[in-house]
Amino acid sequence: MKLYGPFCEIVTMDGLSLHGPLQDHELPVIRNAGIVVQDGKVLDIGGYHQLFKKYAAAERVLTETKHQVVVPAFIDCHTHICWAGNRANDYAMRVSGKSYLEIAKAGGGIMDTVLATRSATQEELVTLILKRTESLLAQGVAIVEVKSGYGLDLDNELKMLRAIKETNNHTSAKLIPTFLGAHIRPKDFEGTHKKYLAYLVNEVAPRVLEEGLAKRADIFVEEGAFDIELSEWYIKEMQKLGFEMTVHADQFSSGGASLAVETGCISADHLESIDEHSITKFRNSKTVAIALPGASLGLGMAFTPCRQLLDNDACVAIATDWNPGSAPMGHLLAQASIIGANEKMSIAETLAAITYRSAYALRVNAGTIRIGDNARFTVYEGDDFRNIFYSQGQLHPTHTIIGDECIQH
Structure with missing residues (x-):
């Protein structure tokens, strides 16, 4: 048994609403407190x-230390x-002016990373995942969702998911895997986008489930990836297999967010280009709206309209989208603080977005x-948690x- 403290403030985040706006005065703060574990x-x-x-x-x-504050450990x-x-x-x-889609069409983008990831061994991937996980852990992030999606065939998607599973044995953080075989249709696949998705459903996804590698799956709904009609088919087929579905939605064009809500996906992620009608669909929905400010910063584009989503009673979370292309920063707190300032989110809303709403x-x-x-909690020096x-x-x-x-960091 351990008694931690004393702490000037403990922000528990207990008892707060899952949806909609939050004001700082609503935060449950215990002063001159301790925690027994x-x-x-x-x-x-x-x-x-x-x-x-x-x-x-x-x-x-x-x-x-005389002055310390505590918040729940963060969740990416x-x-x-x-x-x-x-x-x-x-x-x-x-930064020279080419767009994300132009770079992909020129041979860069996701396929560049696919080729490098396919060439890496599982052990090499474990080393790379662990290094990035430890970087997040040093920021106070205790739970990290990790996607596949740079393999795009049976052997390499399984290799990625096995590497994620193995990394869980080497870190104190908890990694939650997501199968993203439907990132794009790889150039070396001989067949249509529909045939590629059918290949994932019929050949890859059953192996993922058989090995217990993931119970979550994702699809990129966008020009250059998968259109609304194909994505709806894939989501429903994967749900029949037992996957919890999430969607890369409305990053460059709208439509994916509405699809995510209508098909009961657990989250719709990105939403930089979401339209006002789609925003209203998130009102008290079980589908979480996940903002990814790292991609906005990396691509030089607008932020997800978090204020509008919150004012329409959405459940809004914030994550890094840490990836080698559009969001290479990998700093959750910096990104959350920046989008919070841009979107006029209260400190309560921003903290909720990287703790219990992200957990949901x-x-x-x-x-x-x-x-x-x-x-799972994180300690900072100081006597006012708002300084975080x-x-x-x-x-x-x-x-x-x-646990x-x-x-010690």
């Missing part, structure tokens, strides 16, 4: 001196951190600090607690 779970939380007396035999942890609910290769050439083309996008029980929860966002990524956590482990 036993067997990896939160046993108690409250005033530090009361806990000190109640759990006299508990080991005291983090007592040295959309990443592509399983990849090999380098896309600096794409970046140079993009993955359908995991996390993102709060309450009795009975698995212990005020510094826009420049204030780094000192420790992240995951019975206290990780």
